[in-house]
Amino acid sequence: MFSESSPHASSSPDWPDLSFIQTDVHAHFLPGVDDGAKDLETSLILISGMKQMGYEKLIVTPHIKQRSFPNQAGDLKTRFSAWQAALQLHGISMKTILAAEYYLDDHFLQLVENGELLCFNSFSGRGYVLIEFSFHQPPERAEENIRLILDHAYIPVIAHPERYRYYHQQFYVYESFKTLGCLLQLNLNSLTGYYGTEEQTIALKLLRHGLIDYAGTDMHHVRHLHALKSLQQDPQLMKLLQDYPFQNMYL
Template sequence: MFSQSQTSSFPEFPDLSFLQTDIHAHFLPGVDDGVKDLETSLILISGMRQMGYQKLIVTPHIKLRSFPNRAGDLKTRFSAWQAALQLHGVSIKTLLAAEYYLDDHFLQLLENEELLCFDSFSGRGYVLIEFSFHQPPERAEESIRLVLDHAYIPVIAHPERYRYYHQQFHVYESFKAMGCLLQLNLNSLTGYYGTEEQAIALRLLHHGLIDYAGTDMHHVRHLQALKSLQQNPQLMKLLQDYPFQNMYI
């Protein structure tokens, strides 16, 4: 399935088998700023399997101005992609959800019950939501309450990457108090996104505010960056001992 050059390019992956499931990744080719072709998705999934993942939740962006994906179209493309994986002998379980940009378009989809969610053992629909990286979302609390009122659980993607909250740590606690769950990007811990993001990621873990760990995998560079996790035994122990909820999906 893979050439020797493809698989040998990524030796010594960290053992992340304790997570079991990745809830945030962009493996579906050609739909957003993630994977561009089937070959790349096969390489990335090979790396995920080497790290011990058993299930991958694929979460393409749905953002009206940048990635105006529709749920029906994504389902069709996802089914075709799954068939292609089977043809290449890939047996890992894959599920489709989405990463929604919090804006009026998302609220309309919410109202129309047109969301792609993942489920937990509780049976509730979990919705992955991202914010702007440049400014706080308008009416964030009001929007989150609407999500909860529709009986969904909002999962805030990579909260450590929103720098405007770094000096307002109480905001993370407020989101949790409202009923949100928080998803950490593992590469934030490697320093991939910057030292500020790395520091906040660690602080969120030490305060027990994180619920899920995700790769947010877009491309080979993300896969390569994850290798550096194993160079920090103390960090790996923190991750292994942390009560992530990934296994319950």
């Protein structure tokens, strides 16, 4: 079930061809550490689907949120190594990198100051750190905290900005984040309407304004995986994605 004929196999006709993205920058494949894959079997199913869609590299981003998922970098590294070994044991060859999705709170800011973040890197050599906000209210002192992140030689990548409804009527905020030096990561399933029509509308607007840097799956479970199938039902959307200058391939 999990074997493959080639490490660079093309996507299956049952799945959208997302091989042009190459690298997923946001996903919860590491089993049993957050609200993502609940066990190894689920993780294997998800990664098999990613290969079917043509992905070549996965940046694994478990939640680090002190109140809900108080994960620590050292423990995640241990679990990640064991998980990589399990993938090999099951015949799945996939490049994987461990990072994290950090909730913007005081605990995270302390980790920033201590230089204790799990990042993914660009050719610039600066650590790219994936951050998320509350879905219910805008973060306090957002500009101040983003400047703190930048001052410590990290580049903040804001996860799924289209999902923060409190910004939907303040579209200029997205441009402000970019001006500050942030990068923006879009959830592909926002384009399918999975999270709602408001999120879908803003996701398309962000793309058409050229404000998005990275596409991510934010994969948690099999429902997310199968929701991606609907992308291929919209040829115009697929062309928009194929023509868009996502930066994923450079990671």
